[in-house]
Every structure is written in C-alpha cells, then in structure tokens.
Amino acid sequence: MSLAIARVRLLFVSTVSAALIACGGGGAESPVVDPFYPEASAEWTLIWSDEFDGDALDTGNWDIQTGDGSEYGLARWGNDELQWYTEDNLVVGDGILRVEARAEQVVAGFPYTSGRIRTLGKLDFQYGRVEARIKSATGKGLWSAFWMLPSDDRFGGWASGGEIDIMEVVNAGTTEENYYASLHHGFAWPLNQTTTESIGVDNPGEDFHIYAIEWTEDYVRWFVDDRNFMTVDAEHWYSYYYGGTNVGYERGAGAAPFNRDFHLLLNLAVGGNLPG
16 A cells, blocks of 8 residues: 655746736636646746655655654644554655555554655745656555645644645545545635545556646646646635734735745545545
8 A cells, every 4th residue: 555656846937928827717706717728838947856766765855744743733634544654654766755554553543654744844935836746545545645735824724824735536446536636725724715626537546647736826727647627716715814812813915825835745644534
C-alpha cells in the first residue's frame, strides 16, 4: 500500500498572455466557471522541482511531519485518521518517492503507520503552476493527497486561512474510488466554505497521472493530465476571520485568503472522514 510520486514541479509564467489572465464564462451565482484552454505550454518557466533522484528524501526541499498531529493542535490530523506518521515510511529509489502505509502499531491506539511531508519554510510561494506525477495508493480506506496550505496565520486557522486541494484520491481500486479537487475558504470551521469537484480518473492506483493547478490572483484552475476540468475565480472566494479583541471579525482584503505564500504537502492517510 503506497503512494508513488515521480516528480513535483513549480513553474512561473515567463510571458503573460491575455489567455492566461482572462476568466472563463459562467454566472456570478456559481463559484465554478467554465473551463478554458489557453495554449500555455510555452508560457511557463520551471522554478523548482524535485525529481526524487538518489536514495533518500531531500530534506532541503521537504520537512517531514511525524506523529498524529497533536503537536499542531490537530489530534488525528483533525479527520479521525488511523495512522501514525513516521520518517521510515518515506522510501526513495529509482526516481520515485513511495509513501508507504503499513499495518503496524508503533504507538498504542494507531494500528497503521504512513508518511507526510511539506515544503513549509523551504518552498513558500505565491502564484504559479504546481504539478506532480502521482500514482495513488490502492485499497479501501486509503487517502492519497497532494495539497497546499498557507505559510502564515494572517487570516486565522482552517479554513479562513485557505486550503487548495490539488488531488485527493480515496479508496482507489475499489467500488468506492473517487478523486476530489477542492478549495476551502470563508470563516473558520465549522462555518467554512468548500468548492469541490469529483471526477473520474482512469486507474489512479495503477497508472501515473499528472495533477496540477494554475494559481493567479484572479483564479485557480485544476488539471488532470493537462485537461482543465474546474476553474474558480476570485470573486467567489473570501476570508472572514477574527482580528482580535480590538478589531473583531473582519474580511480579508483583495483576493484573501489566496493572495499570500502557500506551501505544498504530500501524504497518505489511513481511514478518516473522507474515505470512510
């Protein structure tokens, strides 16, 4: 049971074209606008990548998170997950990072181990194209994820601070298989807002697919294998957060919360609220 990642890349626009800054159709009442298809291949410049060469994770690129999330105030990572994250579950070889979920108990109450990494403090960025070539873990209850969180708490915690889910595949290879792409924003939980799309991906646990977003001040667009299937523009997201006793609740300015640095995360969860 492993999540396999062949590469992760960040690209910035080198020559901005009208097509890249235009918004698609769709009505103001809908948070999702129609996909549009600019010829962008010549517009992007590679800024950062990890091709997982060698036989160990490059800790100059990635921070390894361990445990159950309690040290971050997120017991069981806030999702009733069953795994305990360890460094040993991250295996690099032949140009692939394998995040392995294992049926083993290293801490009482957690019958599985797995792995979770992030780029916080090592790659924090605002806007660009992010992509990864991924083969999801197969099996009931497995939750493969490639996603983004803010690198500061300017707009409070989850989800007024924002979250971009580039790829979440649950229960791959079973009758309950599903793929989700999502944007989280609004108030702090439980008054948060979510825009999500669930589409079919051919054999996500058997074949590698390229999952990507293109993120600007004006929109976020999602792609699987270069097919744009969802676009959300900035007029449909917001952040309303608690600014302290002297301020109270206030709305974030401009394109908040998606107008400052975010970082990348990769993890394989076992159980939890999404896969069931």
